[in-house]
Amino acid sequence: MHEMGITRNIVSIVSEHAKGAQVKRVSLEIGNLSTVMPDAIRFCFDVCSKGTELENAHLEIIEIAGRKKCQDCQLITETDQVFGSCECGSWNTTPIAGEELRVKEMEMV
């Protein structure tokens, strides 16, 4: 739903740093608990990058698996939901990975 706005932010961040130079590759980190869909970002990227330094750049998306930590027994487990119960029965868990939305790097021509 919000991926077009997110992609505009990505293009704007990379453009600011490219300062007019052509960009060959953009690398993103997107956590799988972030509510942002990588496929939707890929679709939007082609539209948003037109006429910018990022046009035709290869978009690399590193998906980061979600992990949660139980605040009661400290156990860390993988998760695909932003909430969930722990083996110990507690629902007091906090995501410690998977909420990333980051522009990692760019490669210039």
Place this chain on the structure above:
Amino acid sequence: MCTTCGCGENSEPKMIDPSTGKVVSIDLTKSQDHEYTHPHDHDHGHYRHHQFHPSDASSGNTVSLEKEILAKNNLIAERNRKWFQTENILALNLVSSPGSGKTTLLERTILDLRKQIPFMVIEGDQETMNDAERIRATGCKVVQVNTGTGCHLEADMVARGIEELQPPKNSAVMIENVGNLVCPALFDLGEKSKVVILSVTEGDDKPLKYPHMFRASDIMILNKIDLLPHVQFDMEKCVQHARQVNPDIRVFQLSATTGEGSDIWYHWLRQQIVSMATS
């Protein structure tokens, strides 16, 4: 430009003051450079300080950026938050799906508490001035932000709203977000708390279906309890679902139409204002 979906070239976000009819268009592409006129400390050059310099970490033609995609919004939100704190202003971000009764809850709250708490309202909707007009009828100062096709408010829109409203010290700024249980969870506005409103005419499993929003909220208001005899809504199960998603969430059950249960919500609001003033 649409802030979210990219469609609708003629649907730029705009802010309208219903008392004067003044319309200000909000160009989010210029958000980091705009001039604030409200009296808070901030650093317009902040982004520049953190920009990449050619000597920064880079390898060949690869440049390491490590930039948060929502950094611009988060920075403006933090500025808003600091200003609210300095002025002892309680800012709440009211979020829900459309039709949960946010505006009715605001109307009632303002009318019942206006002698104790000065309220100001920032109304967010894709289109129309309807909600701002309803709030204005209570005598409360309000601005309407129309997001066009955008499905949430962003921190910059709130900054413009503050500029227009000029809220006094020790007041409460109520931000009624666009009716949507997904996108507003991702965008910090600088509020003290998000308050999620869920009406009993919706499903009691909404906290599980939209966990990000219920996780991001400190308070859940279960509204329209006067309709409980007529709907299949399991109150206990709903609270249980909300606590699974967010064990710390506080729950108030009320009817904004009849006023039933409002006292505990009002008590919480008054407490927040007092704790802002004494902290």
